[in-house]
Structure formats: structure tokens, C-alpha cells
Amino acid sequence: MAKEQYITANRASGPNSNTKTEPLVKVIAAIATLGGLLFGYDTGVISGALLFMGDELHLTPFTTGLVTSSLLFGAAFGALFSGHFAAAVGRRKIIITLAIIFAMGSIGTALAPDVEWMIFFRVVLGVAVGGASATVPVYIAEIAPANKRGQLVTIQELMIVSGQMLAYISNAGFNAAWGGHDTWRWMLFVATVPAVLLWFGMMFMPDTPRWYAMKGRLAEARKVLERTRAKEDVEWELEEITETLEEEDRQQTRSSVRELRKPWLFKLFLIGVGIAVIQQTSGVNTIMYYAPTMLKAVGMSTDAALFATIANGAISVIMTFVGIWLLGRIGRRTLVKIGQFGCTACLFFIGAVSYFMPETINGEVDVLRSYMVLLGMLMFLSFQQGALSPVTWLLLSEIFPTRLRGVFMGGAxxxxxxxxxxxxxAFPLLLASVGLSGAFFIFGLIGVCGALFVIKCVPETRNRSLEQIEHYLHDWLSNDEDTATLAPAKHKAESH
Incomplete structure (x- = not known):
């Protein structure tokens, strides 16, 4: 505590400061988050491409699910391996490698002659998507000043939803201009452009001062801080980083999963896994990947479904700006609660609309029902992208110790x-067996369980440097009296 008070008293632009962000930090964030743009485009483009590749690739409901989900399977292992290697070779080199894999995967899916090759290259593409999702937020969090970390890390989420919106616009545009049956390959190929830009831009970027310090390269850590911080801030932040790393050395903390044997780190890792998983169990990506399919199922035409999906992308981008604004004003824990509770309510709304409203009126398709489902999607995405998703990536980039950040982030x-x-x-099979209403009622019940986790386990990290968060969570999770409720109503972080 004395150390924290000393740092707090002597810092010039700490977590509570209004000091302006250095221009290089903004450039680094803009280039690195091209990985997020690719993440969004490659996950979003399949929603429209599926409507047109089915005949050529002879897709069934099962292979449709495989084509969509194979990217996610690859992403899981991309996140796991990139987390390990990011600690060994650096965040920057991993992002450069991922840019090459993005380009290979995009070209491969565009040229795939059959469903087997499509699934293979979707897995390759997934490795890059997962690696970017685990590495880019850590890279930005470690290179950003504490007082701007929330907003800068959240640019990753903005780029993800921007990439998804570009994918929806691309899908609708190709369909309107040339007809989607012949152009779905171009929809997939377009992703090579930002992949090349990411590779080229990252060649000129530095690695993070915390990674350099972790490797004992203090001179290089100082150089990066001198380029990314106000002059008077360099010494105290470098001292804070080195003192925290020295303390980890005394505790024999290493970048290895064996550290999970320590009770407080095991609890922290489980909290990180929980934060990561509840973002997905909301069912957000069933909406992002299958929105046109769902809207066609409730009565929209193909053209109307593709056009309406653009609204999903647009509201996601707009609400992410709202999320960035909110992160500068309210706590992380509060924002998670708003997002989780709101998303769960919207899931029940979509389920109720599709269950209680009739499919047809006087033999005609009930158009109002399809637009009410679309309204439910838009409300859901407002809570998901305006609160839950941005704060999820931010919390995951903040809560893990420096030496373990890459490994634990990869695992989560x-x-x-x-x-x-x-x-x-499972979603296409779920849709075929219990219908749209049954699927969303199931997601709603899972959302209730997620809300209980949020209330009990999500910590508050706002207004702390990464090193202060590490000390705080260590004390918090090491105290037996506090482990029964991991998120007390009033956190010390709010008073700093």
C-alpha cells in the first residue's frame, strides 16, 4: 500500500490524469486494431456468403454449421498458442505473423473448390482471428497510458464491429451489383487488403515497454516510454514496471500454466474465463453469423434480409462509440452488469415475439413479426456492443499479471x-429442432446464469495502472474472507 501511495502521489499522468495521449500511441492503436477489423470482417462475411455458396459447395444444415464454426475452432487454438508465443517472442512479432495467416486464409477460402477445402481454410483463418483477439488488446493495453487505456483498448471492439458492418455492406453490395451466386468468392477475398496493411504497418511499430522490461531490455523499454509518454512520466512508470516484475521474481512467478497451482492465480484465471465465456453464451454471434438466415426464416426475402443485416452492423458501430464514451465515465463492473442484464432481457423478447406472434395472417406472411425480430436484434446489439463486448476485452487485457498476461489471456x-x-x-440444428423461439429462450436462461456470475465475481479495475490492478487483485483473492464474494459493492479502485 505504501508503494501505491508513493506512486499515486508522484505520478504526473496516472490513471486519474487528463494528460493528452502522445500521437504515436494513437498511430499504434490504429494500425494494431486492423487485426480487429479483419476479425470482424472474416466472422461477419460468412453470414451473407452462406446464402450463395450452398449450391456450389452442396451444403447441408450440418456442413453449414461446420463452415461457420470451423473458423471459431481454429480461433480457439490461435488464441491459445499466440498467448504462449507472445510472452516468448513479443506481441509485435505475433501480430505480424497473424497478418500473413490472415492473407493466406482469405485467399484460400476465396479459391476453395469444395466444402472440405473451405473448412480447412476457415480453420486457418480462425487461427489468425483467435490470435488477434488474444494479442491485440494486450499489445494496446501494455503500450497505452493508464488514463487512456480503456478508450484505446476499446478501439479493438470498434474495429471488430466496423469490420462486421463492412462485411454486411460488401455482401449486400456484391449481391445488388452482380448477384451473390457468382461473387461470394470476392466477398471472402476482400479481406486480404487490410491483412497486407496490418503486416506493413506493424513492421514499423515497437513492442511494448512491459514486454521489453520482462525480457530485461530496460533501455528499449525506456525508449518506447519516451516515445509514448509525456517526458515527466517516463521514470515513475518504468520504476513501477520494474518493481512489479522484481516482486514477481521474488515470488517465482513465470509465464507458465504451472502458475495455476497458486490459489489466487487459479481463481483469477477462472474469473477471466468466466468473463470471456459469458460474452459468447449471450448468443451474440448467432445473430452476427446467422442474421440473414433467421430473418429469412421469419418471412423476409433474401434481398431484404441482407439489407436489414446492415442495420445490425450500423447499430453495433454506433453503440461501440457509446461504449467507449461510457468507459471513460463509469466503472467496468457497472458496464458489465448493464450489458449482461440488457442482453438477457432482449433474448427473452426475441423468443417471445417469435413464439406468440403468428407466422401468417389470412394466408399472408406476417411482415410485422419479422421486423419485430429485427427490432429485438437491434436492441440486443445495443446492449452487447454498447456495454458487454467492449468491457469484456478491456477487463481481459487488464486483470492478469504482466508475466502471465499473454498465457492467461490466450487461455481465457x-x-x-x-x-x-x-x-x-449447434445453432442450425437448434433452429431446426426447437425453432427460433426455443433457441432464444434457451439463450435467455443461460443469460440469467451469466448475470449471477457477474454479480458475484466481476471485479472493478477502473482508475488503476496495470501494476496497481495486479497488487489489488492479489490482495483481494488471497484474502480468505473476501473470496466468498469476489466483487464487493464498493471497490478501492473507485476512491483512487
């Missing part, structure tokens, strides 16, 4: 992608 995001994979694989 691995769990996220496995959950996403299972849900996306």
Missing part, C-alpha cells in the same frame, strides 16, 4: 472461442 480467449464454436455449430 481459447475458452471464449470454444464456447463460440459449440454455439455456432
Amino acid at each position: 480467449v481459447f475458452a471464449m472461442w470454444i464456447a463460440n464454436f459449440l454455439i455456432s455449430l
